[in-house]
Amino acid sequence: MLSNLLIVLLVFVIISFAIFLVSLLLFYLSGFISLMFGAPYIPLSRKYIRKILSFGNISSNDTLYDFGCGDGRILISGVSDFNVLKAVGYEIAPWPYLKTLFSIKLKRLKKISIFRKNFLKADIGQATFIYLYLFIKLVDKVAYKIAREGIPGTKILCVQFPIDTNKHTEFELLKSTKIDNLTIYLYKLKPRDSSK
Ligand SMILES: C[S@@+](CC[C@H](N)C(=O)[O-])C[C@H]1O[C@@H](n2cnc3c(N)ncnc32)[C@H](O)[C@@H]1O
Secondary structure, eight states: OHHHHHHHHHHHHHHHHHHHHHHHHHHHHHHHHHHHHTOOOOOOOHHHHHHHHHHTTOOTTOEEEEESOTTSHHHHHHHHHHOOSEEEEEOOSHHHHHHHHHHHHHTTOTTEEEEOSOGGGOOOTTOSEEEEOOOHHHHHHHHHHHHHHSOTTOEEEEESSOOOTTTOTTEEEEEEEEETTEEEEEEEEOOOOTTO
16 A cells, blocks of 8 residues: 555656656757747736837737747737737747747637747738837848838837837837836838839
């Protein structure tokens, strides 16, 4: 009887340890993948999310895209606090991707779709509000993509790292502000220049 109990206990300890090791591996692997793609997984502090999205004048008519959505907190706030039509996230690293998937299933947020995919290969044909919290080089790459494929009038909200409007003349800076030590920029994609 006692030996059976010991075996069960041992199996339990081994399984728990294996789960712990796999999670740890996934966590570090994710950190490495995020860095390789150009932006580490640093989620925006929850206390700023509503303020920042309000600053972007996000509305219930918007389809929100978060490029590099981390654990999905922006998408979740977009749906829960601003009732956006739809929220779409792209996340390359497996750990935050799984966290998002878990949260949206748990909260039954059917308006959110998430893809474990490079956002530079995303279909952005439906986006009307794009949120970016990425390093400057990635913002630059994404700006080319949005200028090429985005719907004119789309709002782009950048946290901390702006779009260079001297280089990307397709974007108009509507406003910017400082919230504690974060600078937020709101842009609009201009109508396409038919002479180009
Ligand atoms: C600074 S975090 C922002 C997380 C979230 N958007 C937020 O504000 O809380 C940047 C995220 O972008 C992801 N990322 C970086 N490059 C990516 C790419 N090319 N495609 C998809 N996700 C990417 C990283 O894995 C990381 O989770």
